[in-house]
Amino acid sequence: MPPLTGRVILVTGAARGQGEQEARLFVAEGARVVLTDVLDERGKAVAEELGADSALYVHLDVGEEGDWAAAVAAAKERFGKLDGLVNNAGILRLNELAGTPREEFLDVVRVNQLGTFLGMREAAPELAAAGGGTIVNTASYVALAGMAGLTAYAATKGAVVAMTRVAALELAGRGIRVNAMCPGAIDTPMSNPALLDPAADPVRVAEGMAGFYRKLVPMGRAGRPEEVARLALFLTADDSSYVTGQQFVVDGGWLAGAPMPA
Template sequence: MGKLDGRVVIVTGAARGQGEQEARLFAAEGARVVVADVLDDQGETVAKEIGPGAATYVHLDVGEEADWTAAVTAAKDAFGTIDGLVNNAGILRFNELTATPLDEFQQVVRVNQVGAFLGIKTVAPEIEAAGGGSIVSTASYTGLTGMAYVGAYAATKHAIIGLTRVAALELAPKGIRVNAVCPGAIDTAMSNPAQLDPEADVARSGEALDRFYRKLVPLGRAGRPEEVARLALFLTAEEDSAYITGQPFVIDGGWLAGVSVL
């Protein structure tokens, strides 16, 4: 038996990276998964690989309320109900705060912050109707501290933690637990865009990042997306986390613990 047998979970940003690993792991644990993304070809491939009856793909721009409504309809048409949500979709832009254009800042807010808000707003009533369940939102290490050159991103991730706490308070009487995962450096295309550039020297850029993380992270490496997926699974599985809500869970190899002098 799987930890999510009988569950139906929407995972946003599920075409690649952490979201893809969450979708695959949840399905392996018995859930029927709605793979949601704007990367249609990649998302459809992930859903097909997971298998018919276990996954379906829906196009979802998380900053568009109409897309959320359509995604919920598609999920219910495919599986009848919804009792879980992973708000994973997000974008990252590097820029000095005072040099950040307003439209760039608003773009990050629209996807990361508004996307999480709309996910909670739209899906929570469906989870309540299904008898309760779980919402997990992807915040960040930077949602609990500062980091230079990612001001817009850090602001949205702080906001997600605030949304998580408020939603946990308001939705607890409806049988819905709400938590956040706060990854540090994870080896995905978001943290290493060279993975997306066929002309880039991915091996060399990867080696440089490895050296960087060996110095920066106490555990000496970047995290893997499947490790974040296992944390999301823990927070979604009722048998493991039934008494946990309103909490940010850091998964960063010890980065937030402090500065090593060695």
């Protein structure tokens, strides 16, 4: 029997990238998935492809309390309950500390940090009502190691790791496990915005990214979204039944140190 049979999981930022791959994998492993995003056209297309019996798309701006309430209500209305949450939605802004405008910093906080907080707060009572469940928060490699130009992003992802630990302590007695993923360089439009530029040469973009990470990452490449999705599956399924309050790095060895120069 697939490991997520009978489970209902809500995934944020599920229209593309890591969230899309998590939704696809979860459905393949037996779950019914509520895909949420602000990219409505793309999100609806993914949900339709997965099928109405297994997937539902709901618009969700993770910084809006009302959107969270509506998304959870939609999950219960369609599938009867909520067993899990994957807080995947996030944004990244590149800027040096001294040059980061207040508004830009707060935009990143609103999505990455506030969005994760609101999701956990809204989902926890429903997970408890379902007899327990799981929350998987998406942090980052830069929550654990510095990277120039990412003050706002690193600050919010560090907060995600801290909130994960506190939530795990508070929710364990209600049968809810809470863990965090810390991806390194993953080949998605967020980490490589040039992929979204219709004028960009996709081959040149791919070659440039590959060369950059070949020098930095011991495994010699960026990760793939489906590799992060498999970690999310492990943390959502019963294979990780005695795991909570932890951070899991998925970075090709980047955090371990610099590879030998070529």
